[in-house]
Amino acid sequence: SQQGEEDPQALSIQEGENATMNCSYKTSINNLQWYRQNSGRGLVHLILIRSNEREKHSGRLRVTLDTSKKSSSLLITASRAADTASYFCATYGSSNTGKLIFGQGTTLQVKP
Amino acid sequence: KAGVTQTPRYLIKTRGQQVTLSCSPISGHRSVSWYQQTPGQGLQFLFEYFSETQRNKGNFPGRFSGRQFSNSRSEMNVSTLELGDSALYLCASSLPGRNTEAFFGQGTRLTVV
Numbered sequence: 718s719q720q721g722e723e724d725p726q727a728l729s730i731q732e733g734e735n736a737t738m739n740c741s742y743k744t745s746i747n748n749l750q751w752y753r754q755n756s757g758r759g760l761v762h763l764i765l766i767r768s769n770e771r772e773k774h775s776g777r778l779r780v781t782l783d784t785s786k787k788s789s790s791l792l793i794t795a796s797r798a799a800d801t802a803s804y805f806c807a808t809y810g811s812s813n814t815g816k817l818i819f820g821q822g823t824t825l826q827v828k829p
Numbered sequence: 830k831a832g833v834t835q836t837p838r839y840l841i842k843t844r845g846q847q848v849t850l851s852c853s854p855i856s857g858h859r860s861v862s863w864y865q866q867t868p869g870q871g872l873q874f875l876f877e878y879f880s881e882t883q884r885n886k887g888n889f890p891g892r893f894s895g896r897q898f899s900n901s902r903s904e905m906n907v908s909t910l911e912l913g914d915s916a917l918y919l920c921a922s923s924l925p926g927r928n929t930e931a932f933f934g935q936g937t938r939l940t941v942v
Contacts, residue, residue, distance in 0.1 A: 747928040748928055750930065750931070752933070757917060757936075757938070758935055758936065759833075759835075759919060759933045759934050759935035759936045760919060760921075760933035761933075762930055762931070762932050762933070765930050805872065807872075807931075809928050815860045815862045815877035815879070815884065815885060815921075815923060815931070816862070816874045816877060816885050816887070817862070817864075817872075817874065817921070817931055818874070819871060819872040821871050822871070
């Protein structure tokens with residue numbers, strides 16, 4: 718089952734523009750993680766934001782978390798062609814073990 | 830620090846055969862989880878191992894099994910392969926604490942013909 722819903726499912730922008738992806742989840746969480754996946758390869762860990770954090774930055778990435786709305790957003794600023802990938806949010810299931818539950822992902826295309 | 834290593838990267842098997850995939854976690858990581866990714870179902874949790882014990886299992890048939898060794902390396906096995914088992918199988922490792930960052934390998938692309 719998918720805990721998260723991501724929006725939009727696909728996004729196409731020009732290099733230099735900003736890209737925003739949203740993720741919603743259903744249960745209470747301790748943290749939320751964002752991953753990038755290039756063309757059917759492995760998942761690259763981008764950032765983890767804890768439930769007591771509202772915003773976190775890492776380079777050109779900015780993640781926000783609104784636990785009252787059970788939602789998170791990932792902003793990529795000044796996008797590059799190399800950012801073309803699928804982006805997933807993931808949270809741990811309520812059983813509090815290593816089971817990550819993923820959204821369906823947002824496919825981002827950055828045109829040069 | 831070496832990342833999560835999965836072998837082999839690609840595999841082609843025939844229906845009815847069995848397959849074993851391997852995952853070496855990041856040094857010091859004792860939790861290893863496995864996921865199946867398909868276009869239709871997305872990323873689905875298979876199972877998690879911690880200290881050689883299966884701690885959690887997803888909703889997959891008994892043909893899917895796994896184990897973890899004392900050095901935290903893990904293997905998953907799929908018996909009596911079906912066409913629908915064609916997928917990217919991903920392994921993730923994390924530190925022993927709960928709700929920690931999970932780091933993934935490059936995956937094993939399994940094609941069943």
